[in-house]
Amino acid sequence: MTNRVTIADVARAAGVSTSTVSRALNNHAAIPEHTRQQIQRVASEMRYRPDVRARNFRLQQSQTIATLFPYQDASRRPISDPFYLEIMGAITDELDQYGYDSIIARVHIETDDWCNRYVLDKRVDGILLIDRALDDVGIHTLQALDAKFVVWGAKLPEQTYVSVGCDSQAGAREAVRHLGQMGRQRIGFIGGFERMVETDARRQGYAAGLTDCGLPVDEALVVFTDFTPDAAQNAVHTLLERAPDLDGIFACSDFMAVGVMEVLRQMGREVGREIAVVGYDDISLAAYCSPPLTTIHQPIQQGGRLMVQKLFELLDGQAAESVVLPHELMVRKSSV
Amino acid sequence: MTNRVTIADVARAAGVSTSTVSRALNNHAAIPEHTRQQIQRVASEMRYRPDVRARNFRLQQSQTIATLFPYQDASRRPISDPFYLEIMGAITDELDQYGYDSIIARVHIETDDWCNRYVLDKRVDGILLIDRALDDVGIHTLQALDAKFVVWGAKLPEQTYVSVGCDSQAGAREAVRHLGQMGRQRIGFIGGFERMVETDARRQGYAAGLTDCGLPVDEALVVFTDFTPDAAQNAVHTLLERAPDLDGIFACSDFMAVGVMEVLRQMGREVGREIAVVGYDDISLAAYCSPPLTTIHQPIQQGGRLMVQKLFELLDGQAAESVVLPHELMVRKSSV
DNA sequence: TTGTAAGCGTTATCAT
DNA sequence: ATGATAACGCTTACAA
Numbered sequence: 153m154t155n156r157v158t159i160a161d162v163a164r165a166a167g168v169s170t171s172t173v174s175r176a177l178n179n180h181a182a183i184p185e186h187t188r189q190q191i192q193r194v195a196s197e198m199r200y201r202p203d204v205r206a207r208n209f210r211l212q213q214s215q216t217i218a219t220l221f222p223y224q225d226a227s228r229r230p231i232s233d234p235f236y237l238e239i240m241g242a243i244t245d246e247l248d249q250y251g252y253d254s255i256i257a258r259v260h261i262e263t264d265d266w267c268n269r270y271v272l273d274k275r276v277d278g279i280l281l282i283d284r285a286l287d288d289v290g291i292h293t294l295q296a297l298d299a300k301f302v303v304w305g306a307k308l309p310e311q312t313y314v315s316v317g318c319d320s321q322a323g324a325r326e327a328v329r330h331l332g333q334m335g336r337q338r339i340g341f342i343g344g345f346e347r348m349v350e351t352d353a354r355r356q357g358y359a360a361g362l363t364d365c366g367l368p369v370d371e372a373l374v375v376f377t378d379f380t381p382d383a384a385q386n387a388v389h390t391l392l393e394r395a396p397d398l399d400g401i402f403a404c405s406d407f408m409a410v411g412v413m414e415v416l417r418q419m420g421r422e423v424g425r426e427i428a429v430v431g432y433d434d435i436s437l438a439a440y441c442s443p444p445l446t447t448i449h450q451p452i453q454q455g456g457r458l459m460v461q462k463l464f465e466l467l468d469g470q471a472a473e474s475v476v477l478p479h480e481l482m483v484r485k486s487s488v
Numbered sequence: 489m490t491n492r493v494t495i496a497d498v499a500r501a502a503g504v505s506t507s508t509v510s511r512a513l514n515n516h517a518a519i520p521e522h523t524r525q526q527i528q529r530v531a532s533e534m535r536y537r538p539d540v541r542a543r544n545f546r547l548q549q550s551q552t553i554a555t556l557f558p559y560q561d562a563s564r565r566p567i568s569d570p571f572y573l574e575i576m577g578a579i580t581d582e583l584d585q586y587g588y589d590s591i592i593a594r595v596h597i598e599t600d601d602w603c604n605r606y607v608l609d610k611r612v613d614g615i616l617l618i619d620r621a622l623d624d625v626g627i628h629t630l631q632a633l634d635a636k637f638v639v640w641g642a643k644l645p646e647q648t649y650v651s652v653g654c655d656s657q658a659g660a661r662e663a664v665r666h667l668g669q670m671g672r673q674r675i676g677f678i679g680g681f682e683r684m685v686e687t688d689a690r691r692q693g694y695a696a697g698l699t700d701c702g703l704p705v706d707e708a709l710v711v712f713t714d715f716t717p718d719a720a721q722n723a724v725h726t727l728l729e730r731a732p733d734l735d736g737i738f739a740c741s742d743f744m745a746v747g748v749m750e751v752l753r754q755m756g757r758e759v760g761r762e763i764a765v766v767g768y769d770d771i772s773l774a775a776y777c778s779p780p781l782t783t784i785h786q787p788i789q790q791g792g793r794l795m796v797q798k799l800f801e802l803l804d805g806q807a808a809e810s811v812v813l814p815h816e817l818m819v820r821k822s823s824v
Numbered sequence: 825t826t827g828t829a830a831g832c833g834t835t836a837t838c839a840t
Numbered sequence: 841a842t843g844a845t846a847a848c849g850c851t852t853a854c855a856a
Contacts, residue, residue, distance in 0.1 A: 209850095274539050
């Protein structure tokens with residue numbers, strides 16, 4: 153209904169062929185300077201804009217990438233998790249620099265039919281996957297399809313694809329070691345879906361941290377649940393039933409940790425003094441909780457940017473390397 | 489490099505023409521049941537998938553909508569604001585039901601060149617705009633282009649487009665009235681970019697609420713700043729300098745309110761008793777702050793869903809009506 | 825009921 | 841340096 157001005161209209165107005173217009177507009181070398189400027193002037197006067205659909209179709213590209221957030225029915229980390237949102241923002245901003253659009257969607261972790269939708273249907277040129285399952289069927293399919301994608305997370309031993317992220321195991325280990333150093337003896341673990349890579353790694357790091365401190369690993373102190381403050385609150389009750397002498401909690405995300413702190417407050421247990429709490433992610437609100445939350449900082453902005461850059465290397469036919477980003481323990485009031 | 493199976497391949501394999509395949513795959517009425525099934529079987533055996541680019545191009549559609557977040561350089565509400573993220577999640581989920589993709593992007597409030605990118609370039613079929621400026625150039629352009637779009641926010645008096653959202657003025661008024669009823673006398677206002685519609689409306693509601701309570705409106709108690717916790721912290725300092733007897737603060741977003749509470753805590757001022765704080769949005773963390781944050785609840789999920797539905801009505805050629813959603817004062821510990 | 829052919833708007837090949 | 845023309849993969853008149 154609008155934009156009915158096509159390249160043919162411009163060609164007619166400029167008295168040349170569509171090929172010449174196309175070349176002029178794409179700064180083709182064979183077009184002399186003055187012809188190019190002349191055609192570009194006509195085009196802009198006519199308010200001509202190439203139809204990206206036609207262009208992408210012809211060029212067999214999409215100029216779009218998909219940022220996908222896996223979820224699992226039972227333990228569905230909502231897309232409203234601040235960590236997700238922050239990395240989404242970072243990715244979107246970086247993509248914008250490249251003139252690419254970004255599709256955001258949630259995909260079920262147990263299936264790979266979304267690979268069809270995004271890869272086979274040619275909806276996007278590449279995929280950014282935020283987190284993954286231990287034996288991720290979607291990733292297998294992406295590889296089988298020879299799709300270009302980058303995964304958020306640390307590089308796994310046998311990994312044959314590109315990932316960008318922090319070493320969750322090391323981060324969790326450091327968090328728990330910190331709790332131990334503060335004199336905590338009975339430290340609980342609250343994680344998300346057990347089969348997600350990051351949760352699994354943090355679970356291992358938790359155990360390693362306890363061992364580092366000479367503390368026993370008690371399975372009763374490990375709870376897996378939803379990635380939500382609500383679920384985390386229930387987990388706290390469970391933990392306290394199993395271990396009334398609990399004096400420390402390591403939560404797999406700040407989003408959860410916030411719920412943990414709130415329920416403790418409601419129970420009249422002073423966070424920091426009675427029970428220390430450490431989270432993960434260092435979302436922007438972490439420093440503003442009360443008490444401010446001790447957590448493992450992940451360079452989210454940098455990570456998002458890097459994922460995009462790596463993806464473009466892949467799209468460019470290069471062999472990109474995975475990168476493990478540094479994390480940092482942010483000691484705040486919730487644990488001291 | 490993959491998916492090189494086109495409709496022509498299927499036609500050849502099935503011994504029919506491409507038109508017949510196309511019709512069979514699109515459940516065209518003229519194709520007899522058994523032929524259809526036969527062709528569909530062949531297609532799925534060959535793992536055929538239509539190229540959405542080609543299909544959309546031919547159909548002159550995009551099957552994609554853009555969810556755009558306006559920002560302004562000076563007062564750039566970051567896309568990481570939990571409210572933005574939550575509504576983005578709601579929209580994305582609803583869009584998924586329709587089989588549509590959602591492009592997420594930030595657009596500068598002072599320009600309208602993004603209209604070219606999304607509308608003229610035919611990148612999307614419609615637009616969801618989250619918030620707007622008082623005299624929004626982008627919206628004017630969208631209307632001039634006859635684009636299909638829905639805006640988040642309450643319906644303005646002269647408004648000739650569709651919007652979905654809560655009545656910010658009424659919400660703010662209620663928030664401030666609540667503070668007044670709790671005996672607060674010196675209530676400050678911390679808002680975002682002054683020329684954004686929602687901030688402006690809340691500013692007006694703030695004044696109305698004060699008047700309702702028989703309190704004077706003091707311009708010195710009104711501060712406009714960035715939509716971030718950091719900025720809100722500075723705003724608190726400003727307010728306290730101007731009015732050391734400040735006993736209440738109404739912040740335009742929970743994201744800001746969290747920063748407000750933290751800085752007050754750092755200053756040793758007890759939130760709730762000494763200074764009451766009320767936020768806006770009721771983001772998922774609001775109930776988990778400490779103290780839990782009194783705020784104006786907006787039905788974000790419902791709002792996102794409704795925006796999508798309204799947009800599809802427009803795309804369908806219908807004349808959709810704006811809808812004002814109910815808000816609700818959530819009284820929590822930060823104000824009592 | 826099915827096939828032929830045109831066309832969506834662009835770029836690329838091959839001439840000239 | 842530029843213009844015809846084909847082609848990208850699909851849908852849809854129009855014919856048969």
